[in-house]
Amino acid sequence: MHGTKAANHAIQACDLLIAIGVRFDDRATGKLEEFASGAKVIHMDVDAAEVGKLRQPEAPVVGDLKPALRALSMELSIDDWRKECLANKVKHAWRYDAPHDGIYAPRLLKKLSEAADEGTILSCDVGQHQMWVAQHCRIRRPELHLSSAGLGTMGFGLPAAIGAQFGCPKARVINISGDGSILMNVQELATIHRYGLPVKILLIDNQALGMVRQWQELFFEKRYSEVDLADNPDFVRVAEAFGIPGFSAQRKDEEDGVVERLLSEPGPLLAHVRIDREANVWPLVPPGASNSTMMEGAMK
């Protein structure tokens, strides 16, 4: 739904789709009947109940992936296709030159992830920020990206970060959250304080339930309902009430400082970052549409 244009083009145009450990989730496929419609499918999964559930593969491969992948490994002569895919990737590369002086969340997240060391664990909550993390964070090891993904559970991020910090006491753990999500398990700031966990929180505040606001803007003719969080608490004071230091930022020239503090300060920390209230996540495949239909909009 929010995948890259190049990735969607590649899938829609391919003649063979090797689906490894995936469940053909509707967020990934868009309109199922038109998903990779020209392709034969090899579906590899350890779970027999997933194979053939939504898409009939030409070649189901049920079992442990390690030996299966080794057995399937072979050279392919598809240089022209590879060139085409890479050219598309370059043509549709992300842009970060947002035409304003405020903080541009995609750019901030990219900077943060690139400056962080390889073992940094990033947890996120649910909503627009979750999509930006998936799109723009360079995560070297996928298992270090903690997301409720398609389960979409707001409130996931903070407890997940806490668990990760307990499990990996030496790792830098950063929870990226939104102003909607953070209040769903905000009491866990007490856990962070009680155990002295050096969890960092990057709170991206657009004063709204952003993902729902975006859908109401695009698909419900701006009939906004129950998405306005203009009455948010002062999040820095909330963190401080729990004994956790915090600071705010909202200008483009403060982005580097935010990254610097999150990656260098010991101890827990809340970085409260304000962004444009009308920021949207692009590209977007409208619900029920084919992945060939991608909407784009302004960088706010």
Added chain:
Amino acid sequence: MATLQIQLKRVEGSLIRLLGLVGRRGFETEGITARSLEKHMDVTLTVRGARSVEVLGRQILKLEDVERVEAVESKRQ
């Protein structure tokens, strides 16, 4: 409509988990008989749904307390 024969371990909550799964996977339970043996429960379920009963059977088999599943597609309604 289809019928499933399921052998369950007699463990607290096993029947409820089975029925819950059937409902969550998009099927209506139209009929149920259950017979308790010493360590097992034999359950016959009649279900109705638009999806594949074969897939449902595989999903039921993933439950910890399910020992055997046999799916019989009877009438298409």
